[in-house]
Amino acid sequence: MTGGTNPDKDGKSETGQSGKDHLTDNELDARSQALEDALSVRRRNKVQGNKENTSGSAGYAQALRLSSEFIAGILVGAAIGWVIDKLAGTSPWGFIVFFFLGFCAGVLNVMRSAGVVAEKNVVERDHAKGRVPGDDNR
Amino acid sequence: MANDPIHQFQISKWIPIEVGGLDFSFTNSAGFMVATVVATGAFLFVTSSSRGLVPSRLQSISEIAYEFVASMLRDSAGSQGMRFFPFVFALFMFILIANLFGMFPYFFTVTSHLIVTVALAMAVFLIVVIYGFWKNGFGFLKLFVPSGVPVVLLPLVVAIEVISFLARPISLSVRLFANMLAGHITLKVFAGFIVSLSSLGFVGVVGSVLPLAMTVGLTALEFLVAFLQAYVFAMLTCMYINDAIHPGGH
Numbered sequence: 001m002t003g004g005t006n007p008d009k010d011g012k013s014e015t016g017q018s019g020k021d022h023l024t025d026n027e028l029d030a031r032s033q034a035l036e037d038a039l040s041v042r043r044r045n046k047v048q049g050n051k052e053n054t055s056g057s058a059g060y061a062q063a064l065r066l067s068s069e070f071i072a073g074i075l076v077g078a079a080i081g082w083v084i085d086k087l088a089g090t091s092p093w094g095f096i097v098f099f100f101l102g103f104c105a106g107v108l109n110v111m112r113s114a115g116v117v118a119e120k121n122v123v124e125r126d127h128a129k130g131r132v133p134g135d136d137n138r
Numbered sequence: 139m140a141n142d143p144i145h146q147f148q149i150s151k152w153i154p155i156e157v158g159g160l161d162f163s164f165t166n167s168a169g170f171m172v173a174t175v176v177a178t179g180a181f182l183f184v185t186s187s188s189r190g191l192v193p194s195r196l197q198s199i200s201e202i203a204y205e206f207v208a209s210m211l212r213d214s215a216g217s218q219g220m221r222f223f224p225f226v227f228a229l230f231m232f233i234l235i236a237n238l239f240g241m242f243p244y245f246f247t248v249t250s251h252l253i254v255t256v257a258l259a260m261a262v263f264l265i266v267v268i269y270g271f272w273k274n275g276f277g278f279l280k281l282f283v284p285s286g287v288p289v290v291l292l293p294l295v296v297a298i299e300v301i302s303f304l305a306r307p308i309s310l311s312v313r314l315f316a317n318m319l320a321g322h323i324t325l326k327v328f329a330g331f332i333v334s335l336s337s338l339g340f341v342g343v344v345g346s347v348l349p350l351a352m353t354v355g356l357t358a359l360e361f362l363v364a365f366l367q368a369y370v371f372a373m374l375t376c377m378y379i380n381d382a383i384h385p386g387g388h
Binding site for chain 1 (some may be wrong): 294297298299301302304305306308309312313316317370
């Protein structure tokens with residue numbers, strides 16, 4: 001979020017300010033940050049409230065989700081390797097190499113969706129909001 | 139046939155149509171998709187048409203659905219992501235209602251067919267890729283280059299990131315499809331046990347209480363899965379849209 005201001009979200013808090021000219025960018029940033037923090041706490045409460053209902057089968061859903069992530073990684077890796085082999089005639093090396101790369105990608109996906117390795121995009125935003133990475137990860 | 143757990147997924151032609159040697163028949167799958175869309179649209183239209191300031195019960199259902207998807211999208215993709223709200227909301231409602239339709243006896247579960255979920259996932263994937271490139275140009279490729287990685291490892295890491303990006307539509311579609319398929323088969327198998335057991339005489343009838351209890355429990359679980367999978371699909375869509383808007387992670 002460049003400049004730290006979100007017109008849609010923070011507009012209301014700022015349009016009320018008449019002396020906008022003697023507010024520096026830093027002060028505005030600090031204000032919108034404070035608002036963002038306050039909002040994120042409220043939203044988190046809301047999200048947790050929603051989650052309560054689904055906690056019963058959370059493990060089952062998590063299991064299916066993790067396995068599908070893992071398998072998808074391997075499948076895509078193997079497919080890419082196979083196509084490269086077909087095009088370049090390097091059989092079976094492309095398949096072998098990309099199979100293992102796909103395996104790595106599958107493990108990475110699993111760890112991301114389990115919240116062990118934080119998703120790179122979500123991390124920074126969540127730090128800004130003071131949220132735990134992988135919080136909304138189900 | 140009563141005991142065949144796969145029978146419920148068979149595609150049957152309602153209105154055979156053939157154009158230029160290609161099969162465009164209106165099948166039960168297509169029929170239930172139309173029914174899903176019509177039911178969703180009609181429900182939202184009717185419940186929101188009164189525009190009560192104090193919502194009635196039905197109106198508040200639509201409002202809750204709206205709020206739910208809107209806050210999910212705003213949380214993961216920021217307010218810039220709200221331009222994708224119609225897409226995410228349509229996706230969420232379609233999957234949710236299609237899953238719930240599948241819970242009616244003798245109804246066809248649209249989302250238990252891989253081709254349907256793949257189509258949905260590819261729509262998400264293409265929107266993310268096209269919008270990402272349109273908005274960020276080649277800056278979108280930053281998505282594949284995590285910051286702070288040594289140059290020596292970069293090719294390896296980029297290859298892994300690309301594969302993990304391409305794996306998204308597959309895991310997205312397979313997850314929804316597998317959940318619905320597995321759930322409905324399990325339900326049917328346990329329900330089939332009741333019939334087979336009770337044909338064994340008195341002991342069987344008494345014993346069939348066990349699969350009956352299991353079927354009741356599974357039905358409740360299936361309702362939960364129907365909602366959960368629609369939620370997960372929409373949630374991940376929001377996160378992928380966030381990638382398209384902020385590829386560098388800022």
